[in-house]
Amino acid sequence: MDKLEMRHTLLAAKARKKMSWDDIASAVGMSPVWVASACYGMNSASADIAHKICDTLDVDSDIADALVAFPTKVWDEAIPQDPFIYRLYEVVGVYGETLKDVVQEQFGDGIMSAIDFTMEVDKVEDPKGDRVLLTLNGKFLPYKSW
Known part of the structure; x- marks a missing residue:
């Protein structure tokens, strides 16, 4: 299978x-x-x-x-049509470079691991409408020089 x-x-x-x-x-x-x-x-x-x-x-x-079985982690490269997934795609498109810059100012040149990583989804009740809280928690991996 x-x-x-x-x-x-x-x-x-x-x-x-x-x-x-x-x-x-x-x-x-x-x-x-x-x-x-x-x-x-x-x-x-x-x-x-x-x-x-x-x-x-x-x-x-x-x-x-x-x-x-070990997965091959691939996904459709087209812009997603599902509104929820599209909004996540939009967040990365709009804020990706900003987040990269802010993280690199704080940590140095490197990336956030998606291997040594956890993610939580929480509901935050708000009188103006409930909010989605996504917590992405990845180990920082500095780039090496050799």
Whole structure:
């Protein structure tokens, strides 16, 4: 089974069981953002976690092999059409150079790791309308000179 078939199977099982990412994450002992990313095929899981995901979603254990497989992290290079994803794309387009400059002023020449990385999604209640709080927490990796 490839990652795409795995993704469709797991998302269908999630819908059938009427579970949230928080529900699944609690059952397997991982972050909801990470669990969703693994189920979408963008991260690999340990064998133990893969089997816990399969058990939680009541899917065949052979899907665990696809969860464990290392992904090829590629995505459609076209401008996204989904409004939520487009807005994230827009944030990077509008603020990407600004963030890079500010981070490099504070840390030096380098990048934020997406490997040694965590992400959290929180809801912040506000009388003017609830707000989305995204926390991206990546290790700083300085560029080397040689």
